[in-house]
Amino acid sequence: MAIKQFPLPDVGEGLTEAEILGWRVQPGDAVTVNQVIVEIETAKASVELPCPWAGTVRELLADPGQTVEVGSPIIAIDMGGAEPAGEDGGKIGEESNGRIATLVGYGPRTTSTKRRPRKGQQPAAATAVAEAPPQPQPEPQPAVPAAPAAPAGGYVPLAKPPVRKLAKDLGVDLHGLTGSGSGGVITREDVQSAAGAAPVAPVAEPGARERRVPIKGVRKATAQAMVNSAFTAPHVTEFLTVDVTPMMELREQLKSHPEFRDVKVTPLAFAAKAVCLAARRTPDVNATWDEAAGEIVYKDYVHLGIAAATPRGLVVPKVRDADQKSLKELAQALEQLTSTAREGKTPPADMLGGTFTITNVGVFGVDTGTPILNPGESAILALGAIRDMPWVVDGQVVPRKVCQLALSFDHRVVDGQQGSQFLADVGALLANPAMAITY
Known part of the structure; x- marks a missing residue:
């Protein structure tokens, strides 16, 4: 009988740990190669891990909710007698040097660690039982009903x-x-229902009305990234108030257009298109400060990050080559991207390599803010709520659709002139979408 233990792989850019969210298998279940066996949460996103071997689940070595270091074994697989070989003569899911082979794009790091015992688990007893002298039998006692056993593996x-x-x-x-x-x-x-049925303590003890939540996963990574960004790049923020009535009118017209009939065109889609167009005239906002090389790296592409609030915290998935997409294609990409992010299914690779970010605080009814740069980028745009406000048009005060924009940029890369020019261009495109034909 061949028992193999599957260590937690590094599924991202040098991640060191992950939390077990839930097992898809239980001891005794038959599994096949690349069958999803567990869902984990890393500092970037939730990830489904496949099984590297075919066999039978012998034991789950980590409980749901437990944080496990990369390289620590999480499951034992009974491969049943001889270990099957792949086409190259090696074992399935294993390289010749004994490391776990890459599965669905992820690879492990070799680490020597010991598995922590589960709560309540006692060390194994000595095996020399056969030679122990016979013990006197205790008198029979009345039977006591046994407590129900916990599900195997802490399921x-x-x-x-x-x-x-x-x-x-x-x-x-x-x-x-x-x-x-x-x-x-x-x-x-x-x-x-369970919360409503919980008993209420008659007297609140100190700390009884407080909750403590461990800092881990996406929240931990976001906090560290924001601290690094705030204290590394000198931030400057500029603001602009824009009459976006023409943009909202065009949005209504597109709803009845055959090409856009099944597409949800949001103000965010217009802002994304405006950012891509404006970046052509001010490429500084789409550049990166490379401290190690002593260079500013200008990007001839726009990988547009969209800040999305999820139950696990803030994530910033990217729309690749957003500058090459039409308004319709951007709208479709944004809808798919935000939906996947809210479900917690964004792959780690989709949150890497951004060049510019938009944060849409307007969906929360907020007018504006001072956004913090995403690490590795030089600018971020905050899109505020669109409100009916008095506005002067041709000398007359009339109600208009008005929105506030806020642009934060890295002053090492972007000077005040370039930042102001870019923000003005974005505002002009939102105030008059017909200007897009001139870019």
């Missing part, structure tokens, strides 16, 4: 990320719930 019924967050916010332990959803999935109603 937790499935729950979507927003439901997990709700449970944490309400202080509900998912271990004690039985999901009413399809396949035993825990729903929001299950969590809310």
Whole structure:
């Protein structure tokens, strides 16, 4: 019988740990090569890991909710007798030097670590039992009903990320719930019902009305990135208030256009197009400061980052080559990107290599802000809420659709002239979309 342990691989850019979100298999289940066996959360996103071998699950070596270091074994697979060989004579899912082979684009780092015992697990007893002298038998005792055994491997019924967050916010332990959803999935109603049935303490002890949430995953990575950005790049922020009435009128017209009938064209899509066009005249905003090389790197492409709020924290997935896309293509890409991000399914690779970022604070009803640069970029645009406000048109005060823009930039790369020019260009394109034909 061949038992192999699968160590947690590095699924991103040098990540050192990940949290086990939920197992897709249990001890005794048969598995095949590249079958998804577990979902983990890294500092960048949630990732589904495939199995590198075919066989039977012998043991789950990490519990849901546990943070595991890269290289630590997380599952034991019984491969049943001889280990099958691949086409090159090596073992399935394993290289000749014994490391786990790359699976669906991810590869592990070799690390020598020991698995921590599960809570309540006792060390294995000595095996020399056969030679021990016979012990006197105790008198029979009345039978006591046994407590129900915990599911093997610390299995937790499935729950979507927003439901997990709700449970944490309400202080509900998912271990004690039985999901009413399809396949035993825990729903929001299950969590809310459990929270409503919880007893209320008659006297609040110190700290009883406080919650402590570990800083990890996306929140930990975001915090570190923002600190590094704020204290590395000298930020400058400029503001511009724009009459976007023509843009909103064009948006309404596009709704009835056959080409845009099934496309959700949002103000963010117009802003994305305006940024790509304006960057042609001011390439400084799409450049990078390379401290090590002592160079400014100008990019002839725009990988546009869109800041998205998710249950796990802020993520910034990218629209690759956004400058090559039409307004319709941008609208479609943005809709798919934000939907995937909110579901927590954005692959780590989709959040790397951005050149410019837009943060749409207007969706929260906020007028403007002072955004912090995404590390490695030189500018970020905040798009505020669009409101009906009084505006002077041809000497008359009339109600118009008005929006505030805020541009933060790295003053090492972008001077005040270039920053002001870029912001004015974006504003002009949103105030008069017909100007796009001149860019």
